Amino acid sequence: MSRIAVTFTLNGARRRVRVAPMKRLLDVLREDCALTGTKEGCGEGECGACTVLIDGRAANSCLIPAVHADGATLVTVEGLARRGGALSALQQAFVTMGGAQCGICTPGILVSAQELLLRSRGRVPGDAEVREALAGNLCRCTGYQKIVDAVRAAAREAMPARARAARRAPKARATAKARRTAKRARRAR
Amino acid sequence: MRTALSTLAVARPRDLAEALVLMRDGAGRPIPIAGGTDLLVYLNAGTQKGDRFVDLRSLAELRGIRAGTDRFTVGALTTFSEIREHAALARRFPALAAAAAEVGGRQIQNRATVGGNIANASPAADSTPALLALDAIVHVRSSDGARVIALDRLFRGYRDLTMRPDELITAVELPFAPERSVQFFRKVGTRRAQSISKVVMAGVLRLGRDGRVDHVRIALGSVAPVTLRARAAEASLAGIAPSPVASYRARAALMDDIAPIDDIRSDREYRRAVSGNVLEQFLRSADPRFARG
Numbered sequence: 001m002s003r004i005a006v007t008f009t010l011n012g013a014r015r016r017v018r019v020a021p022m023k024r025l026l027d028v029l030r031e032d033c034a035l036t037g038t039k040e041g042c043g044e045g046e047c048g049a050c051t052v053l054i055d056g057r058a059a060n061s062c063l064i065p066a067v068h069a070d071g072a073t074l075v076t077v078e079g080l081a082r083r084g085g086a087l088s089a090l091q092q093a094f095v096t097m098g099g100a101q102c103g104i105c106t107p108g109i110l111v112s113a114q115e116l117l118l119r120s121r122g123r124v125p126g127d128a129e130v131r132e133a134l135a136g137n138l139c140r141c142t143g144y145q146k147i148v149d150a151v152r153a154a155a156r157e158a159m160p161a162r163a164r165a166a167r168r169a170p171k172a173r174a175t176a177k178a179r180r181t182a183k184r185a186r187r188a189r
Numbered sequence: 190m191r192t193a194l195s196t197l198a199v200a201r202p203r204d205l206a207e208a209l210v211l212m213r214d215g216a217g218r219p220i221p222i223a224g225g226t227d228l229l230v231y232l233n234a235g236t237q238k239g240d241r242f243v244d245l246r247s248l249a250e251l252r253g254i255r256a257g258t259d260r261f262t263v264g265a266l267t268t269f270s271e272i273r274e275h276a277a278l279a280r281r282f283p284a285l286a287a288a289a290a291e292v293g294g295r296q297i298q299n300r301a302t303v304g305g306n307i308a309n310a311s312p313a314a315d316s317t318p319a320l321l322a323l324d325a326i327v328h329v330r331s332s333d334g335a336r337v338i339a340l341d342r343l344f345r346g347y348r349d350l351t352m353r354p355d356e357l358i359t360a361v362e363l364p365f366a367p368e369r370s371v372q373f374f375r376k377v378g379t380r381r382a383q384s385i386s387k388v389v390m391a392g393v394l395r396l397g398r399d400g401r402v403d404h405v406r407i408a409l410g411s412v413a414p415v416t417l418r419a420r421a422a423e424a425s426l427a428g429i430a431p432s433p434v435a436s437y438r439a440r441a442a443l444m445d446d447i448a449p450i451d452d453i454r455s456d457r458e459y460r461r462a463v464s465g466n467v468l469e470q471f472l473r474s475a476d477p478r479f480a481r482g
């Protein structure tokens with residue numbers, strides 16, 4: 001069957017491929033663009049290993065036909081690294097904090113986490129918020145906690161130093177106040 | 190299966206009029222594709238019929254959320270992320286916003302459309318119980334013209350719609366729920382996120398000035414071949430003042446509305462018990478006097 005020309009921006013560079021229109025974006029990336037960081041786990045939208053950003057939003061590339069990538073801006077795990085290939089703060093946090101074990105889920109999780117960081121810019125998302133953002137990504141190794149910790153550590157690092165200091169101060173005051181209130185409540189009883 | 194994907198053709202109409210002509214004239218019925226989150230699963234599994242598709246994504250006429258004085262109109266291509274993020278819509282229709290937040294994970298919500306969720310007609314769909322409880326009206330178009338169908342009238346049987354195959358859903362119209370009414374949505378699944386429901390329920394309820402129920406809608410999914418309104422339960426509550434007895438009667442009536450089956454996700458008895466419990470939870474959330482004991 002006839003192929004069509006599909007043009008997109010991939011990790012910052014313009015690309016043009018000739019592919020079957022219903023070819024999965026996952027296969028276009030791996031076979032036509034030679035970017036094998038994006039993984040296939042299930043091929044049915046359940047596991048999230050194939051997650052990429054399409055126009056700034058996380059999506060399962062196993063469920064996206066090539067025709068829907070036409071004109072889009074795509075970011076894969078390869079596009080998260082800094083210029084020259086150094087790891088981003090998010091990627092580094094996964095290394096440092098043990099957020100990756102076998103690694104098959106890691107590219108997809110990093111991309112989903114990247115979307116969350118874009119969405120919550122300047123704020124450290126809570127534990128539950130990270131888990132919700134990563135609900136579409138399965139990991140059979142880590143038990144998730146280290147992944148959540150790594151994402152939150154990266155968010156903390158991305159905040160400007162001043163905002164970080166300001167955040168800590170009122171929190172310390174708030175806990176002191178909570179402790180006093182609790183003490184008073186105990187005495188009242 | 191991937192070799193099969195390479196044999197499929199996709200037409201890319203520039204506007205709705207062109208799409209409707211393709212839907213009418215296409216030799217061997219062409220299949221519309223919106224977000225693709227259902228279709229690609231079927232295609233990857235080799236269970237999707239047809240080899241010609243019409244891409245809807247470029248149709249501006251199917252996009253956008255419009256607020257009117259007494260209703261919202263939501264384009265068929267609106268994604269569940271867009272519904273979640275639209276503050277005014279979410280404030281008006283908390284049951285729909287809650288449903289949108291429980292459709293799959295973020296990756297699905299970013300692509301899955303409300304039109305696709307309706308047209309796919311799964312008995313386990315999450316948005317349709319909310320839309321049914323909100324009296325949603327579906328706008329459809331074919332090359333013959335436009336018509337509107339109450340969502341309630343759209344589902345005929347298991348994955349069977351009262352829509353012609355050459356018709357496209359263009360929008361969903363949502364009249365404002367009555368002032369002071371309470372909305373409810375609850376999905377019971379195996380895990381908090383990204384699971385197909387065992388039971389899903391949405392509701393809208395209002396007590397009139399006289400303290401009696403003067404508006405009630407209850408809709409469920411995963412308990413019958415289609416997502417449906419629980420008419421018997423609704424009737425048992427109409428005109429009734431909140432009480433534990435009213436709640437008990439509504440639970441009993443609900444068992445006439447639903448016909449759950451045993452399947453891999455759950456069994457019949459469990460679904461009946463949970464449906465009753467969730468109904469009671471809804472009624473209690475609307476008015477504490479519905480609580481037992």
Ligand SMILES: Cc1cc2nc3c(=O)[nH]c(=O)nc-3n(C[C@H](O)[C@H](O)[C@H](O)COP(=O)(O)OP(=O)(O)OC[C@H]3O[C@@H](n4cnc5c(N)ncnc54)[C@H](O)[C@@H]3O)c2cc1C
Nearest residue numbers: 045223224225226227228293302304305306308314315358
């Ligand atoms: C991993 C995963 C998890 C999921 N979780 C959930 C969940 O929790 N809850 C839930 O309800 N669903 C869930 N789904 C199902 C799916 O995401 C939804 O049904 C979605 O709303 C379908 O929309 P779409 O735009 O992707 O449809 P598509 O796949 O593009 O189309 C679905 C069907 O609708 C038809 N169609 C689409 N748009 C129109 C239109 N405008 N007019 C006429 N026909 C049309 C198509 O021809 C096709 O038959 C899940 C799917 C996956 C893969």
Ligand code: FES
Nearest residue numbers: 041042043048062
């Ligand atoms: S490979 Fe795409 S979600 Fe599993």
Ligand code: FES
Nearest residue numbers: 101102139140141
């Ligand atoms: S690290 Fe092995 S699946 Fe997540």
